[in-house]
Amino acid sequence: MTDNPTPSATTTAAATTTAAAATGAAAATDVVHLTAAATAAAIAAGELSAVEATQAALDRIAKVDDTIHAFLHVDAEGALAAARSVDERRAAGERLGPLAGVPLALKDVLTARGMPTTCGSRILEGWHAPYDATVVSRLRAADVVLLGKVNMDEFAMGSSTENSAYGPTRNPWDTTRIPGGSSGGSAAAVAALEAPLAIGTDTGGSIRQPAAVCGLVGVKPTYGGVSRYGLVAFSSSLDQAGPLARTVTDAALLHAAIAGHDPLDSTSVDVPVPAVVAAAGRRDIRGVRVGVVRELAGDGYDPGVEAAFTAAVETLTALGAEVVEVSCPHFTYALPAYYLIAPSECSSNLARFDAMRFGLRIGDDGQAGAEEVMSRTREAGFGPEVKRRIILGTYALSSGYYDAYYGQAQKVRTLISRDFSAAFEQVDVLVSPTTPTPAFPLGAKVDDPVAMYLSDLCTIPSNLAGGPAMSLPAGLVDGLPVGIQIMAPPFADDRLYLVGGALEEALDARRGHPLLDEAPAL
Numbered sequence: 426m427t428d429n430p431t432p433s434a435t436t437t438a439a440a441t442t443t444a445a446a447a448t449g450a451a452a453a454t455d456v457v458h459l460t461a462a463a464t465a466a467a468i469a470a471g472e473l474s475a476v477e478a479t480q481a482a483l484d485r486i487a488k489v490d491d492t493i494h495a496f497l498h499v500d501a502e503g504a505l506a507a508a509r510s511v512d513e514r515r516a517a518g519e520r521l522g523p524l525a526g527v528p529l530a531l532k533d534v535l536t537a538r539g540m541p542t543t544c545g546s547r548i549l550e551g552w553h554a555p556y557d558a559t560v561v562s563r564l565r566a567a568d569v570v571l572l573g574k575v576n577m578d579e580f581a582m583g584s585s586t587e588n589s590a591y592g593p594t595r596n597p598w599d600t601t602r603i604p605g606g607s608s609g610g611s612a613a614a615v616a617a618l619e620a621p622l623a624i625g626t627d628t629g630g631s632i633r634q635p636a637a638v639c640g641l642v643g644v645k646p647t648y649g650g651v652s653r654y655g656l657v658a659f660s661s662s663l664d665q666a667g668p669l670a671r672t673v674t675d676a677a678l679l680h681a682a683i684a685g686h687d688p689l690d691s692t693s694v695d696v697p698v699p700a701v702v703a704a705a706g707r708r709d710i711r712g713v714r715v716g717v718v719r720e721l722a723g724d725g726y727d728p729g730v731e732a733a734f735t736a737a738v739e740t741l742t743a744l745g746a747e748v749v750e751v752s753c754p755h756f757t758y759a760l761p762a763y764y765l766i767a768p769s770e771c772s773s774n775l776a777r778f779d780a781m782r783f784g785l786r787i788g789d790d791g792q793a794g795a796e797e798v799m800s801r802t803r804e805a806g807f808g809p810e811v812k813r814r815i816i817l818g819t820y821a822l823s824s825g826y827y828d829a830y831y832g833q834a835q836k837v838r839t840l841i842s843r844d845f846s847a848a849f850e851q852v853d854v855l856v857s858p859t860t861p862t863p864a865f866p867l868g869a870k871v872d873d874p875v876a877m878y879l880s881d882l883c884t885i886p887s888n889l890a891g892g893p894a895m896s897l898p899a900g901l902v903d904g905l906p907v908g909i910q911i912m913a914p915p916f917a918d919d920r921l922y923l924v925g926g927a928l929e930e931a932l933d934a935r936r937g938h939p940l941l942d943e944a945p946a947l
């Protein structure tokens with residue numbers, strides 16, 4: 426599979442499943458190696474059933490998840506029922522969507538009927554949402570099979586998944602290291618072959634950074650492109666759900682399935698979904714103008730990361746792209762602005778967890794007043810990082826400090842948007858490393874929040890300005906994956922897939938890639 430630098434999803438699926446059929450049955454190891462496109466193609470061709478694909482994922486979870494700890498909740502029964510329905514309708518000749526029967530891991534920050542929603546927090550332990558997030562109802566409508574809920578930093582605050590109240594997730598490439606965060610469960614599930622697809626959310630980098638350190642494709646769509654209805658809010662003006670996958674085409678298929686206007690979300694924008702799947706397949710970037718962001722390099726960047734990035738940029742040039750250097754001078758202030766805006770919005774959003782409406786309630790002994798119960802519940806229910814941000818945000822929004830902190834940060838946000846606008850007058854996309862370093866060891870940064878925050882140095886500008894951005898595997902540094910980030914103007918998400926698809930093919934990131942070659946040794 427990896428010897429062919431341009432495997433077409435369909436032929437790869439056919440070859441694998443034919444080999445499996447020759448040995449009597451679709452062996453679970455073969456099935457879990459398939460891309461989402463290949464899984465769907467095999468199901469559509471009748472070479473593999475959705476039940477077999479789902480069972481293979483469930484078997485893989487049973488085998489490796491004690492070590493990886495990606496899943497917080499596995500819904501085997503619901504997944505198999507959804508898969509059976511796909512098989513029955515396919516047998517009846519119904520035309521199904523391009524991801525019908527493909528298993529998926531869902532970040533536990535999106536509500537789904539019939540499953541718990543914890544957001545990685547004790548405060549929501551045992552809470553079952555009575556409704557589906559729009560992303561979830563679109564996945565169900567597309568006949569994607571939901572395997573269950575995956576781990577995350579509490580309320581999506583973090584870069585390592587170590588802030589989960591339910592214990593950390595491990596990086597399948599090296600289980601002593603972090604899988605990134607906050608969508609670490611989503612990334613680890615896909616990298617450990619527990620699911621070909623996952624949904625993550627990205628407020629400051631939480632899809633792209635885990636994708637980079639787990640060797641995956643991860644996309645933060647344009648803000649407003651994917652509905653936030655049922656996405657438990659951390660920072661409402663920044664949060665966006667998006668795909669994690671093993672290939673650019675798989676990410677595009679998932680993006681297309683979840684995107685589009687939703688009247689239930691007032692920040693959802695009513696514009697056509699960019700043609701991401703077609704763009705992923707085009708594989709021709711001659712004449713595309715690419716800007717390398719000068720400010721996202723230098724001090725603090727691992728030399729291995731920089732070397733892989735430089736090699737990827739040289740590949741873009743070899744493919745016929747016109748590469749220039751571009752300056753975005755205010756990107757330097759993105760991180761401090763983010764750490765005022767995101768905590769401010771979080772302090773307001775998380776006020777709803779008051780012991781009255783959802784989940785946990787501590788100290789309600791018939792004597793204590795409402796305020797006392799709220800305070801004891803929040804004390805017991807939130808972890809240290811969430812509390813730090815609520816305190817920081819409350820301070821930044823308080824009268825007398827509002828202008829100096831929150832107001833100032835919003836002005837910086839405008840300057841960053843202007844940097845993007847100026848850059849996109851010169852170029853079609855911008856590129857940078859996705860993260861300054863590869864995955865670090867578990868525990869290395871838990872006591873140093875600022876060091877942890879620096880993981881998102883390159884990803885935060887796109888959240889602040891609202892534009893879409895992708896992380897794509899750029900190679901390995903000492904056996905650990907690193908990513909290249911591609912950024913585009915708002916609602917030009919297709920450009921990410923155009924450049925990403927061509928670059929993926931040329932980098933042949935899959936040669937010797939454990940995800941599509943041999944399973945990681947778990």
Ligand code: GLN
Nearest residue numbers: 581582583628629630631
């Ligand atoms: N790591 C960043 C933070 O802790 C981004 C998180 C995210 O994108 N959800 O805020």
